[in-house]
Amino acid sequence: MDKVIRxxxxxxxxxxxxxxxxxxxxxxxxxxxEVRERVEAIAASLGYRGPDPKGRLLRAGKVNALGIVTAEPLSYFFEDPFARLMMAAISKACDERGAGIALVSAMNEQKLAWNVQSALVDGFILFCIDEGPRLVELTxxxxxxxxxxxxxxxxxxxxAIGVDNFAGAKAAADHLASLGHRRFAILSMPFADDRTGPATMREVDAAIYSSSRDRVLGYFAALAEHGIDTAAVPIFETQNEEADVEKAMAWLFTAPSPPTALLAMSDRIAFAALEWLQQRGLSVPEDVSVIGFDGVPESAFSEPPLTTIAQPIAAMGQLAVEMILDTPEETGRRQFSTELMVRGSTAPPKP
Known part of the structure; x- marks a missing residue:
């Protein structure tokens, strides 16, 4: 092997x-x-590439950058409306501090340790750590x-930073039930990896993604208070992808009594449901009411504008950066409240 020139x-x-x-x-x-020119010439002739910036940064003890770690494909940050808004908030907070961002992939278990150990950052923001003890151990x-x-x-x-998923979901179902809806369906985010299709409460209770489980429990708590039999409410598990939502909609609307109200666990799922209904001549909210969860900016401009449960995404991203770069000694759990945003995609069912 060629000798490394130092x-x-x-x-x-x-x-x-x-x-x-x-x-x-x-x-x-x-x-x-004259000395500088001689040293530079000899360095070039030897093939010396210059000092290793990693060594300098590590000796300084601070690199003024943070790492964003996720087990999702890195394209998630550019494709998912929630992730895009969160990254925009994180980026804005980093810009204000002149700090950088490194995206760290946790998808490949074999390379996970290297990716975390070699990242030149002052700390990490972890996206969704359910069932991620190895990731926590490495950080x-x-x-x-x-x-x-x-x-x-x-x-x-x-x-940890998050929202009260149970309360947010309960507000969503209460809104639709208060409008008079009695036939519901849930378009869920994943309960487990790489699984889609109709889900039972056994699968909900065993979910590795607690946010999905808590939202089902919140929906059902509100529906039960309105006297609705939750055992009759179908749940279709998606991976938060449009293709999965299309399968869910086809399954739900070929049933003898299709739902008049859809509880979507993300705005992204809700957008796909709106498009499917419109393509088949079903009117929203006249035929079907749809409510999302996230409150991304696009929800105000969909057709019709989407009723949704808004998370304070920007505030969460800002706080995450502050906890890493400004007050790294802080620990604890911060829970934000959600807000029901009523728009044009929900209305009373047809008489």
């Missing part, structure tokens, strides 16, 4: 001290021009602050 090799070949050679690359104004090994954008973990030692 700064000491350059200094020896140029007949200068290692400190002088270091100044040539890091503080050139401190070195006489703890780095001895850097980290915060989870999720409250699902039972580990009280993990700094």
């Amino acid at each position: 700064l000491a090799d350059v200094a020896k070949a140029a007949g200068v001290s290692q400190g002088t050679a270091s100044n040539v690359f890091n503080r050139p104004r401190l070195v006489r021009p 703890r090994e780095r001895q850097l602050p980290f915060v989870a954008l999720h409250l699902g973990t039972r580990d009280e030692g993990i700094a």
Whole structure:
């Protein structure tokens, strides 16, 4: 293998001290021009590529950057409306501090340890750590602050930020039931990885993604208060993808008594449901009412504008950055409230 050329090799070949050679690359104004030119020429002839920035940053003890870790494909940050808004808030907070961002993939288990251990960051923001003890273990090994954008973990030692999913979902179902709807269906986010289709309460109770489970429980709590038999409410599990929603809609609306109200666990799911209904000549909200969950900006401009449960996404992203870069010693769990945003996609059912 070719020998790695180091700064000491350059200094020896140029007949200068290692400190002088270091100044040539890091503080050139401190070195006489003729010495600087000689050292640079010898470095080029030896194939020296310059000092390793990682070493300098690690010696400084702070790199002014944070890592965003997710087990989702990295395209998730650009395709999902919730993730895009969260990243916009995180980016804005980092811009205000002149800090950088590194996206760290946790999809590949074999490369996970390397990705986390080699990231040049001052701390990590973890997206959804349900069933992610290995990820938490690795971030703890780095001895850097980290915060989870999720409250699902039972580990009280993990700094976490999230919303009250149960209360938000309960408000959504209460809104539709108060309008007079009695035939409901739930378009859910995942309860487990790589699974779609009709789901039972056994699968809901065993969910590895607690936000999905808590939203079902919130929906059912409100429906039960309105005297609706929750055992008759169909649940279709999706992976938050349009293709899954299309399958769910086809399954629901070929039933003898299709729903008049859809409880979608994300705005992205709700948008796909709106499009499916419109393509088949079903009017929203006259034939079917649809409510989402997230409150992304696009929800105000859909056709019709989407009634949704809004999360304070920007405030959550801002707080996550503050906890890593401003007050890294802080721990604890921060729970935000949600807000019902009533728009044009919900109305009383037809008489």
